[in-house]
Amino acid sequence: MKKLTVLLITITFGLQLQAQKVNQEDSLMLRNIYDMSLLNGKSYDWLDYLSNEIGGRLSGSIQAEQAVNYTESELKELGLDKVWLQPVMVPKWTRGLPEYAYIETGPGKTTITNICALGGSVPTPDGGIKAQVIEVQGLEDLANYGRDQIEGKIVFYNRPMQADLINTFEAYGGCVDQRYAGAMEAAKYGAVGIIVRSMNLRNDDLPHTGAMSYGDTPPDQRIPAAAISTNGADFLSSTLKILPTLKFYFKQNCRTFDDVQSYNVIGEITGSTYPDKYMVVGGHLDSWDLGDGSHDDGAGCVQSMEVLRIFKELNYKPKHSIRVVLFMNEENGLRGGRKYASEAKLKNEEHIFALESDAGGFTPRGFSFDTDAENFAQIESWKPLFEPYYIHSFTKGGSGADIGPLKDGKVVLAGLRPDSQRYFDHHHAASDTFDAVNKRELELGAATMTSLIYLVDKYGTTNEVTKVKN
Template identity: 70%
Template sequence: MKKVILLLLSIGLSINVYAQSEDEQQLKKIYDLALTDSKAYDWLNYLSNQIGGRLSGSVQAQLAVDYTKKQLDSLGLDRVYLQPVMVPKWVRGTPEFAYFETSPGLSTNVPICALGGSVATPLGGLKAEVIEVQGVEDLERLGNGKIEGKIVFYNRPMDPTLISTFASYTGCVDQRYSGAEEAAKYGAVGVIVRSMNLRLDDYPHTGSMGYGNTPVSERIPAAAISTKGAELLSTTLKLNADIQFYFKQNCKQFDDVESFNVIGEIKGSEFPNEIMVVGGHLDSWDLGDGSHDDGAGCVQSMDVLRLLKKTGYKPKRTIRAVLFMNEENGLRGGNKYAEVASNKKENHVFALESDAGGFTPRGFSFDCSEENLKQVHSWKGLFEPYYIHLFEKGYSGADIRPLKNSDMVLAGLRPDSQRYFVHHHAENDTFEHVNKRELELGAASMASLVYLFDKYGIVK
């Protein structure tokens, strides 16, 4: 009996070693191919420099749909198709202009940009006194008497002591999104919001905002001011609380228009009805060219399919690359994809999103059961040669979250985030700020995780 047990242990150990060796070889193939024969950087170059910013409903967004579908078609996938979705169409108009006036005729220009979804100022612009607050919670304390007829200046900065810059962003983004809605309740005539940026510079950062149930006639214009502009305005207010602030913006909201999610698919060889998704959002803000947010995630997701296919791996499960439309100002693409999946009773078991920039990958965060997280931790040794070390519970991604159910695994690629908010939603989110090798390492890391979950399945 003792010999039999030893023999079985020996066989089990041999199988384990073989599986580990096979996985090591497959990951090496993926990384080697990504670093020597990548398409992601070229795809991003075209999206960024030939098409540019891809705001939902724009001509550029449609050009991006056409281009990425064509590239997916060229990969020899089992299926490539467009999924229609109605999206909002907001147009910025002519460039914004702002200054503050310390005395008649003595003014200082400051860089601003309209927040996405904002109404325009009156035709001649808007000029009023300014009141500085540190957040929405300050409004009730001040009340109508101190706010009515003024421009509210939200100046709570991102917390520099938080190592997770996304946590820092979350800590102050409410003033951007709901600042105008809340200030209007106290009679404010406009809103200026400090840009979500840890660096002091002259780039204002846009982003989505909402008015809730505020009637259209009572909506007030909202703009972001650069961090240097915010510091200057705040310092000047301390010296002279009676300064006047002027800004002019010409944005407009139009009726919804049709756009598309772009989807490429490799059919599963053993479990074709089990679907795994990898994706990013194809739309971007209009100030830069959307290279980090989220052109990088789109081309990485496309390259996952190419890398798996070119290394000769035949997936057991159906793997889809989904390029979602309208994450930035509506999440219509993610919601539509989940709605269609539900209506078709599709069985999604895994989804991975890349929407944190094309910087050096550090690992992944997971929204999943403890059993699946344990399985991920068993793969840590496979990723160590590639300096991928972060495997933790956390946020996955906005576009894949509508797919969530109790059984599936949601994951988010986590690149180094220290420079991300320097570029996020700003004019300097451009192609030259993406490093080719870092982008490729991200695609390889994503493809490796998809391979492992496809091979071993989801723990239920």
């Protein structure tokens, strides 16, 4: 009995020493990763070029094509094992001449207000639209007024983001249906156009664009849709209370063309042990056209590129094949994400993990994971390694739109979660520009992503048929 006790103690002590050694190795590796990103990073320079030399990268635009060529070239410069372009057909919508709008409170009494067309909207007639306005607090509010009160008017959706929600993405989700489906639903009641309060927690004069859909509405029944700034929305709402018969005028010149060919940009480091098992890290290369798309999602693209660059610089040879995928057309179609997933399925590729950065280049706080309890428990066990870098939030939940089509019940999906309090100040607006990105915060995010990819590559996932050996 005594010998057995001694043996158990010896085994336990040996396992503890082994675990301590592994923990020290991982801790040192993470330190090297953060040092490489913060002291010798490339992400900020890449973003500078994307933002300031190319600019907003609307799907189907010349700028989107330039971004494809630039990032392909930069990935080739890294000396990856493979770099290629994956063709994908994308929608082409253009804004045209700047929009114009005013509030008319009497003959010759007008107040100009800031609007922007929603992505995918039809234009107004050449002379614009002028009509009375009916304010509603959401899609469900339309039925309370009915066709009698809505027909021939402009519907003004004015439900704001809920300011008391700490998770700003939850607040965004609580009102974005007005933007996406507002025109489709208002048209059913005979509205001639819609104006939507910008998805923004800050009071300012910047309208925020974003995708909208007409669903199966016949083309001849589609009505123009625009966003109004939060200051403009407050002014319109307060003026309506005083003068319900006021009129709103707006003119926009947007246009939809036939689909055009674009590309996902893909680079790969081939796995040394499991070359046929794939891990993905990525963001979307397209952006809206009002700003230069620095936070949404230039930041996610350059952070993802930096993951593979850091591995090359540190001479780390991953066990699994690791791909960076710069998806095209997340903003107004998700064509790139769907194309990548369909091609992977067609080729019978086994993906074990995918990480997306599409929440801005702000200070990283942690990750969210779309996975089962067993994989989440393993990932949570790595939290102490991240604590020196103030990464503390590991939650189960969503991941990212572009990697979502990869979901099959086995692949672990994850999303980088930066501090979100300032994100919607810039989201889809003219203020989403390079000067709004902090270099250090961007680099911390890249290092945090690289660290998670390293740990998953080293230890594998619990869903793998052949468990990775340390």
